[in-house]
Amino acid sequence: MDMSVFDLFKIGIGPSSSHTVGPMVAARRFLVENGPLEDVVSVTAELYGSLALTGIGHGTDKAVLLGLMGETPQGVDPDAVDDMLAAADVDGELRLLGEKAVAFTRKQHLIFHMSENLPEHPNGMRFTLQRADGSTVSKVFYSVGGGFIRAEGEAAGEDGKRAVRLPYPFNTMAELLGHGVSSGKTIPQMLRENELTRISEAELNAGMDRIWHVMRDCIQHGLETKGQLPGGLNVKRRAADLWRQAQAGDSANQLPHDALNGVSLYAMAVNEENAAGGRVVTAPTNGAAGIIPAVLKYYAEDCKPVDPVAGVRAFLLAAAAIGMLCKRNASISGAEVGCQGEVGVACAMAAAGLVAALGGSNAQVENAAEIGIEHHLGMTCDPIGGLVQIPCIERNGMGAVKAITAASLALQGDGTHFVTLDNVIETMRQTGADMQAKYKETSLGGLAIHVVTVNHAAC
Ligand code: SF4
Structure with a gap:
């Protein structure tokens, strides 16, 4: 593709x-x-x-x-x-x-x-x-x-671009895994060689480093910015206060599971920036933009990698492979398949990226991505007031934590598992096709109307 x-x-x-x-x-x-x-x-x-x-x-x-x-x-x-x-x-x-x-x-x-x-x-x-x-x-x-x-009429996926001949063409994960077996290369290595048919190695590395740089800045800005989000719901930004409390050690719940608190706050910080109209990186969408930066920051800072620059690049390449498959064989549009195609796909991409960065096998990368999507299947898109705020901001925090759990599960196995990534992507596509339109980024169903009803009742 x-x-x-x-x-x-x-x-x-x-x-x-x-x-x-x-x-x-x-x-x-x-x-x-x-x-x-x-x-x-x-x-x-x-x-x-x-x-x-x-x-x-x-x-x-x-x-x-x-x-x-x-x-x-x-x-x-x-x-x-x-x-x-x-x-x-x-x-x-x-x-x-x-x-x-x-x-x-x-x-x-x-x-x-x-x-x-x-x-x-x-x-x-x-x-x-x-x-x-x-x-x-x-x-x-x-x-x-x-x-x-x-x-209108332009073929799906073309986007007006010139087709190139790739060393590792793939339309399914089975094909990509097959290339891995025959070449002995990792998924990031194969994706890298595909990219080099379009741009130089220096451009590719600089571009990926810039992506990570913008993601990091976005997290930092979100962790430093307080106030209210625009749009009329009067949603208060929370990431900065919660981060300050966590740093000062006066978080309300000092429990062992707080180790993942930072990850969810990183994701929420990005999505608060997004909701405020700030500078963000699609990953693969804006609504789901917090998950991959949060897991990347967790990788770069908490996993103590020997070569974080190479690891971040491998992460982005493996994550991109999963995003490409989801976009090609299902959708990454909430309006088409609901939030499973946004937060679900971002979770799968992050899980796969983390496994790749930590040196997991191609089969483990595939397994992590499959787990990431499987546990978001059927998730609707029902943003309150049509704003990318509730449930979107917290949902990114949850997605980031799930991605780390998915990566951890996959790394503890040998890559063999029951449902393949290709199976689960097809399931997501069909589930999205069966989903009623009111749950697909229309704000005509789900949380969107429930909260409006409650508010009206309160008046
Ligand atoms: S609920 Fe809808 S708008 Fe919000 S992140 Fe999910 S797909 Fe995007």
Whole structure:
């Protein structure tokens, strides 16, 4: 499959890869593909399905405007976003790709189709531009999870990229394990050789080191930042206070299992940053962005590796292999298969990465990933208020702890086990297909409506 470690781990902005990163990329791509823009007189963006239903809570409205302005998830300054959007709203105009100003009001030019879906995916959007001569151009895009986008009719997984011939092609874990047997190489070694068909070794290492650097910064920023998260739920950030208490030794529960307290706080710190619209790395999505950084930090600091740089790179490569398989053979989109495809997949990736970094065999890597997904099967996506906050933030803390447990179980075995990773990925796909739409990032079911009901009853 033609996917890269840098497709799974993308530096971007919170709070959502499918609802923020993807729409920003799509909005920008639409204009880039339809330039020059001198004679454009108007642009309209229409959001469908899950993008419409949870778009405000997930920042889709802001992301679309930023993308039309020419911003990218990687390049935009999270601290400047509010001012940029406020200026556009006050002026009643957008500067398309930073070049051409057109009149734009959210009410008139950003349309939410709450009860309509486009045919290929629940996260659909249509962009239309009109030129001075009255002609129009329209294009549909889908945000298919993890910040990946696809234009209407574009083959799944292509994302407009050039296909390359890989030394270790794989579409299933069975194939990758088979390559391992015939080559004698580890999963990270094979993934590395695949990556080297696209970029140099120096670029690959620098890119992975940068990913880890941004993840570490994100944890640190989250552990230092207090206050309330945006969006109206008045959710208080907890990671900083809990971390300070843990460091001071005055945590409320000084128990042996507190050894994992730090791991869950690292994950929550990242997801609080994500919920606040901060700089995060998709891993493989924004909603599940805390699990892999938390387990990586646990590896780098608590497991006392001899060569942490090499270990972190091996971790990311093995984790990417699992993410690629899940994306190809099921989905990493909460709107398509529920949270099992986000937190469940991130847990599996982290478990596999930890086993690889600790020197486990390919079979143990596969076993850890399988355990990671198996115990998230059926998990729905029902964020309260359409915000990536409850249950998402704590759920990342739980996912990180489960990933370490999964890795530990796998490392204690010899890799033989009953359910294969390929089996469990297919199970996740079918479970997602059977899941009612109200549990798939629409905020029309589950916790989302229960809490609204309770609050209304209290009034
Ligand atoms: S419940 Fe899971 S899938 Fe849904 S928004 Fe939260 S983290 Fe993402």
